[in-house]
Amino acid sequence: MTAIASAPTATGATYSAPTSIDEVVTALAAGSRVVAGGTDLVVGSRQGKWRVPDNLVAIHRVQDLKGLRPGAGGGLWLGALVTHGQLAEDPTVRSSYTALADAAAIVGSHATRNVGTVGGNLVNASPAAETSGPLLCFGGSVVLASSGGRRTVSLDDFFTGPGRSVIRPDELLVSVELPAAAAGTGSCYARLEYRRQMEIAVVGATAVVTIFGGRVTAARVAITALAPTVRRVPEAEAALVGSDGGRAAAELAGNAAAAASSPISDVRGPADYRRAMAAVITRRVVEAAVTRARGGDVPIPASAALHGAQ
Amino acid sequence: MDELAAELGMDPVALRRKNLFVDGDEGPLGQYLDSIHAVETLDRAAELINYGKGNLAEGESIGVACGWWPSFPMASGVYIKINGDGSPTIITGAQECGTGAVMTLPILAGEILGLDPNSFSLVYQDTETGPWDGGAGGSQTLFNNGRATVDAAETLRDRLLNMAADLLEANAADLELADGSVRVKGSPDRSVTIASLASTANGDQQLIAKGTGAPPPTPAPGDTSSCVGRLGMESFAAPTFGTHAVRVKVDRETGVVRVLEVAAVQDSGAIVNQVGATGQVTGGVLMGIGQALSELIQVGDDGRVRNPYLLDYKLQTMADAPEMKIGFIGVPAPDAGPKGSKGLGEPPCIPTPGAIANAIANGTGARIRQLPASPHRVWAAIQGLEA
Numbered sequence: 037m038t039a040i041a042s043a044p045t046a047t048g049a050t051y052s053a054p055t056s057i058d059e060v061v062t063a064l065a066a067g068s069r070v071v072a073g074g075t076d077l078v079v080g081s082r083q084g085k086w087r088v089p090d091n092l093v094a095i096h097r098v099q100d101l102k103g104l105r106p107g108a109g110g111g112l113w114l115g116a117l118v119t120h121g122q123l124a125e126d127p128t129v130r131s132s133y134t135a136l137a138d139a140a141a142i143v144g145s146h147a148t149r150n151v152g153t154v155g156g157n158l159v160n161a162s163p164a165a166e167t168s169g170p171l172l173c174f175g176g177s178v179v180l181a182s183s184g185g186r187r188t189v190s191l192d193d194f195f196t197g198p199g200r201s202v203i204r205p206d207e208l209l210v211s212v213e214l215p216a217a218a219a220g221t222g223s224c225y226a227r228l229e230y231r232r233q234m235e236i237a238v239v240g241a242t243a244v245v246t247i248f249g250g251r252v253t254a255a256r257v258a259i260t261a262l263a264p265t266v267r268r269v270p271e272a273e274a275a276l277v278g279s280d281g282g283r284a285a286a287e288l289a290g291n292a293a294a295a296a297s298s299p300i301s302d303v304r305g306p307a308d309y310r311r312a313m314a315a316v317i318t319r320r321v322v323e324a325a326v327t328r329a330r331g332g333d334v335p336i337p338a339s340a341a342l343h344g345a346q
Numbered sequence: 347m348d349e350l351a352a353e354l355g356m357d358p359v360a361l362r363r364k365n366l367f368v369d370g371d372e373g374p375l376g377q378y379l380d381s382i383h384a385v386e387t388l389d390r391a392a393e394l395i396n397y398g399k400g401n402l403a404e405g406e407s408i409g410v411a412c413g414w415w416p417s418f419p420m421a422s423g424v425y426i427k428i429n430g431d432g433s434p435t436i437i438t439g440a441q442e443c444g445t446g447a448v449m450t451l452p453i454l455a456g457e458i459l460g461l462d463p464n465s466f467s468l469v470y471q472d473t474e475t476g477p478w479d480g481g482a483g484g485s486q487t488l489f490n491n492g493r494a495t496v497d498a499a500e501t502l503r504d505r506l507l508n509m510a511a512d513l514l515e516a517n518a519a520d521l522e523l524a525d526g527s528v529r530v531k532g533s534p535d536r537s538v539t540i541a542s543l544a545s546t547a548n549g550d551q552q553l554i555a556k557g558t559g560a561p562p563p564t565p566a567p568g569d570t571s572s573c574v575g576r577l578g579m580e581s582f583a584a585p586t587f588g589t590h591a592v593r594v595k596v597d598r599e600t601g602v603v604r605v606l607e608v609a610a611v612q613d614s615g616a617i618v619n620q621v622g623a624t625g626q627v628t629g630g631v632l633m634g635i636g637q638a639l640s641e642l643i644q645v646g647d648d649g650r651v652r653n654p655y656l657l658d659y660k661l662q663t664m665a666d667a668p669e670m671k672i673g674f675i676g677v678p679a680p681d682a683g684p685k686g687s688k689g690l691g692e693p694p695c696i697p698t699p700g701a702i703a704n705a706i707a708n709g710t711g712a713r714i715r716q717l718p719a720s721p722h723r724v725w726a727a728i729q730g731l732e733a
């Protein structure tokens with residue numbers, strides 16, 4: 037264990053880059069704040085959203101936060117430092133948690149995807165975060181560590197508002213755990229895209245559907261950039277369960293998603309347009325998830341294909 | 347033009363062909379237009395995009411637009427220096443902002459001096475060091491600074507020929523510059539290298555020349571009471587023309603427009619630097635797509651820009667770049683820049699937005715009146731028509 041730490045500067049700023057979770061949570065208890073990929077923290081400070089904290093603990097040297105591996109009960113364990121690029125390339129994610137690959141593959145730019153992490157994407161708690169919807173719909177939970185111990189929080193209970201979640205300042209997000217995907221499950225995440233790279237969700241939707249005997253037996257639907265947090269839409273899920281997963285059911289789910297949205301008007305688009313697009317994008321991801329559940333091919337990332345790309 | 351064509355029941359390309367300037371036409375401010383190839387740009391762009399032929403895929407449509415732009419005549423200066431070791435340097439007041447126009451100057455000087463363009467060093471961007479130039483604007487760098495470069499190079503060429511004439515005991519008129527040497531035409535073994543001439547050129551014999559290049563004549567003032575006034579007259583020296591034809595796909599449910607293919611044909615006279623010119627049109631088209639679809643400065647009621655970052659002021663990215671088919675008419679223009687070249691800085695981003703707006707209208711019936719044709723505007727226009 038070789039911790040790299042700087043002496044406090046004249047302004048009292050400190051920076052350390054330890055190699056163990058214990059050292060990180062000790063630093064957090066002493067008032068330091070985490071920096072991982074820095075794609076939100078640093079960019080946001082440049083935009084005047086916040087100041088970079090005076091006392092930073094960088095976690096990129098902590099091996100126990102890295103990698104993907106099989107999780108409990110046939111699920112998937114994701115270290116907090118797994119990058120979007122790794123998620124988009126991972127064969128298990130692409131085959132069993134396809135919506136997550138759809139989402140990770142379109143975050144920001146190539147550079148963002150190479151350094152931005154799944155832990156950071158969740159903790160930043162943006163209503164427009166790409167990976168939040170898929171992780172929520174796959175039934176994900178996060179492990180939060182502090183000097184006082186660890187707790188596990190379901191993502192259903194994690195987000196509390198724009199940029200806000202239940203994580204405490206002294207806690208580190210260690211991992212994300214996804215349960216096993218049931219046989220016959222297909223999933224899709226897509227967003228409305230004004231251009232093909234360097235984009236942020238103006239409207240996004242996730243669908244995870246399980247089909248058995250020609251009927252939808254389970255469904256999860258979430259909306260992105262349409263409410264104060266990424267959130268599930270139980271009415272859309274109810275519209276799908278028991279249906280044949282066809283166009284009519286997908287439209288009902290889309291309408292339910294639009295009804296559940298509370299979009300804002302901003303530089304990225306007016307609220308009425310966003311609400312209308314909630315119905316369109318949700319219907320499209322449901323149809324794509326059903327296609328995948330039935331073994332059909334929708335290329336990853338689905339966003340490009342669902343926008344009528346070449 | 348497309349709407350006029352619709353009113354007339356004409357094909358929009360045919361209406362343009364009937365109305366575009368041709369040789370001998372009189373411009374709107376009375377100037378005589380000569381060696382104008384606007385119609386050829388229209389016909390070639392239409393051909394490259396397969397206009398009126400072939401089946402378009404579901405949701406796809408084609409749009410065409412023409413544009414013109416001046417080559418702005420003004421004074422400009424260049425020094426060329428051949429150093430003691432024979433290496434040439436161009437010192438210019440011209441500015442390089444990525445168009446490659448300054449990089450074209452050694453091609454012009456190298457040809458006149460018999461020197462490899464790659465052997466030149468360039469001093470530019472420095473208004474203290476270089477002679478005056480109007481700057482990287484007005485599509486004028488090659489048009490004016492290129493003429494100044496030719497002027498300076500020709501002065502140096504004459505000096506070199508006279509120096510070599512004494513050494514080679516030949517008439518200067520019988521000498522030529524090639525491959526870094528001055529040699530007797532027809533007797534290449536009777537030669538002297540430019541480097542050796544430069545090494546002996548001391549004092550007031552130093553090989554430094556200045557070039558200015560008189561601006562080409564501008565039309566008589568005529569009526570300058572119009573809104574463009576005198577500027578309009580000068581801007582009609584060696585006008586450039588271009589036609590862009592685009593194939594787009596509109597997602598009717600979301601209003602998202604993807605540009606799939608652009609054919610861009612420019613009449614900018616002779617092309618001096620083919621690589622640079624093609625790059626300039628490629629960039630101009632991509633900027634035109636941004637104007638058409640995504641670039642908008644939004645200002646709040648408090649007067650502040652609401653999207654001062656490149657995340658929300660949306661330039662097109664490399665991933666958005668469509669297939670481009672780029673063509674040049676390439677015919678030298680009279681009273682123009684070096685070799686009969688005309689401006690190419692701004693012209694290639696003029697016609698693209700109109701062509702895209704026309705393609706959207708052709709595909710959806712929705713006529714977008716305000717650019718950019720952002721997804722929610724296109725969606726709203728389509729909704730309005732369908733309501």
